Amino acid sequence: MRALRVAVALAALMTSVLAVSWPAPAAMASDPQCPSPPPPHDGVGWSWTPDSGNYAYGVRAPIKLRTDGLLCILNGSDTEGAFSAVWIGIVKQSGGFTDIVQIGFIHDRNAQGVSEWCRFWFSPSQTTAQDYNCGDADGTQVYFKIETSSGLQPYYVISDCGTGGDFTNCTTMSGNTPAWNADAVQVASEADYDCVIRMMGQGSNRVWYGNSSWAVSIKDLNGYSKNRNWVAGSPRCSSDYTGDNAGGGLLRTWDSRNTS
Amino acid sequence: MVPLKRYAFSGTVVVGVLVTGALAGCGTRQLAHGESASSPRNSAVVKISGGTIFAPAPLGARPTLTAQQAWAMYTKVNTSYRTAAIPDNVSVQLGLLTLPVGPIGAGGSETYLAHNELVYGYSWHSCPVFTAPVSTIPPNPCVEWNFLNADTGRQVVQTWQMNR
Numbered sequence: 001m002r003a004l005r006v007a008v009a010l011a012a013l014m015t016s017v018l019a020v021s022w023p024a025p026a027a028m029a030s031d032p033q034c035p036s037p038p039p040p041h042d043g044v045g046w047s048w049t050p051d052s053g054n055y056a057y058g059v060r061a062p063i064k065l066r067t068d069g070l071l072c073i074l075n076g077s078d079t080e081g082a083f084s085a086v087w088i089g090i091v092k093q094s095g096g097f098t099d100i101v102q103i104g105f106i107h108d109r110n111a112q113g114v115s116e117w118c119r120f121w122f123s124p125s126q127t128t129a130q131d132y133n134c135g136d137a138d139g140t141q142v143y144f145k146i147e148t149s150s151g152l153q154p155y156y157v158i159s160d161c162g163t164g165g166d167f168t169n170c171t172t173m174s175g176n177t178p179a180w181n182a183d184a185v186q187v188a189s190e191a192d193y194d195c196v197i198r199m200m201g202q203g204s205n206r207v208w209y210g211n212s213s214w215a216v217s218i219k220d221l222n223g224y225s226k227n228r229n230w231v232a233g234s235p236r237c238s239s240d241y242t243g244d245n246a247g248g249g250l251l252r253t254w255d256s257r258n259t260s
Numbered sequence: 261m262v263p264l265k266r267y268a269f270s271g272t273v274v275v276g277v278l279v280t281g282a283l284a285g286c287g288t289r290q291l292a293h294g295e296s297a298s299s300p301r302n303s304a305v306v307k308i309s310g311g312t313i314f315a316p317a318p319l320g321a322r323p324t325l326t327a328q329q330a331w332a333m334y335t336k337v338n339t340s341y342r343t344a345a346i347p348d349n350v351s352v353q354l355g356l357l358t359l360p361v362g363p364i365g366a367g368g369s370e371t372y373l374a375h376n377e378l379v380y381g382y383s384w385h386s387c388p389v390f391t392a393p394v395s396t397i398p399p400n401p402c403v404e405w406n407f408l409n410a411d412t413g414r415q416v417v418q419t420w421q422m423n424r
Contacts, residue, residue: 040393041393074387078387079387079397079402080387080388080389080390080397081386081387081388081389082389083389083391085391087391099392100392102391102392106389106391108389109386110338110340110341111341111347111349111350111382111384111386111404111406112340112341112342112347112349114340114341114342115340116338116340117340118418120391122391122392123310124392125309125310125311126309126310126419127309127310127388127390127394127398127422128309128388128389128390128391128419128420128422129388129389129390129391129419130309130310130417130418130419131417131418131419132415132416132417132418133415134337134338134340134415134418135337135338135339135340149364151368153363153368155362155363155364157362157364171373172361172364172371172373173361173373174361174362175361175362175363175364175371176310176311176360176361176362176363176364177362190391192389192390
């Protein structure tokens with residue numbers, strides 16, 4: 001069994017905090033204080049690594065948004081925004097986790113410091129998350145995919161295929177990351193400020209990756225298949241960050257602290 | 261603490277000046293109440309991240325919406341905002357947004373999500389979100405931008421300004 005990649009991908013190295021004083025943004029009264037310095041990222045998810053000679057050419061899945069969870073209140077000296085995100089992605093494998101392309105939903109703060117939920121994508125050239133389409137309603141299912149383009153130099157093409165129920169009407173968000181020789185697929189719910197932040201989803205209303213019509217499917221040399229051997233990662237916040245594999249490419253995550 | 265710069269909305273267009281350390285948005289709103297369709301124009305090229313550029317709008321640009329109207333339309337979609345008024349901590353400028361996708365067009369040509377699209381750029385103080393773990397936070401002014409199409413109010417992208 002290949003080594004788990006989710007924990008590596010989700011574990012950020014300790015950062016050096018710049019001694020810059022900023023006013024803290026307005027925040028919900030119930031949000032906890034963010035720890036300082038910020039701890040590594042954490043999350044719950046799954047990884048699939050192709051066998052030798054095979055590649056991860058793509059991944060696609062509808063993700064069902066849950067507009068819940070809690071962020072934390074930044075200190076005046078914090079330099080990293082608080083967020084949680086649910087996504088599908090392809091990671092670079094060589095030399096351990098070094099890069100990723102991803103797309104999904106993100107929970108962060110708007111200009112007034114209030115929680116908002118947006119779609120987002122990320123590619124290495126961007127450095128930060130790229131939010132868009134902020135304002136989807138709870139329960140919205142968006143069909144996301146990442147595929148490798150054809151040609152002498154293949155690129156990872158990150159696409160949003162909307163809410164129409166399939167992957168036929170897609171908008172390309174990014175296509176400038178050269179495909180890696182060794183890659184793997186990941187599906188995850190992630191947060192920074194480790195465990196202080198409540199991720200999206202609750203036990204009775206989970207974040208879904210895949211549905212009864214379109215399971216999470218991975219494209220390799222043989223094409224797309226939902227029948228993949230997912231390897232689950234172990235979050236540090238194991239008492240609260242929860243996920244389960246319902247089988248057949250249906251994956252779910254939630255935070256046990258969220259209630260209606 | 262790094263001193264904040266305020267934009268000088270003199271109407272002068274300075275094309276091609278990179279403002280890599282610009283701290284736009286970390287201050288009070290630049291627009292007066294009841295502003296007209298002639299919104300303050302972006303006066304310098306701002307490098308956002310990953311090749312995204314916010315450039316000055318042509319002097320003859322006439323958006324369909326005012327900055328307030330575009331924001332109000334946006335808050336009907338993003339209901340996390342409690343009112344339709346532009347928040348006091350947000351600055352806004354009219355400009356041209358270019359957001360490249362990559363060389364995946366015909367024959368390897370560059371494709372775009374936005375290419376010289378006339379937008380309002382709303383900016384405020386906010387430190388960036390890194391969904392991919394970083395070993396060291398890259399230098400950045402902690403400025404977040406929300407770009408809305410100046411004719412329709414549609415959100416194009418919301419992201420952070422990075423120094424590169």
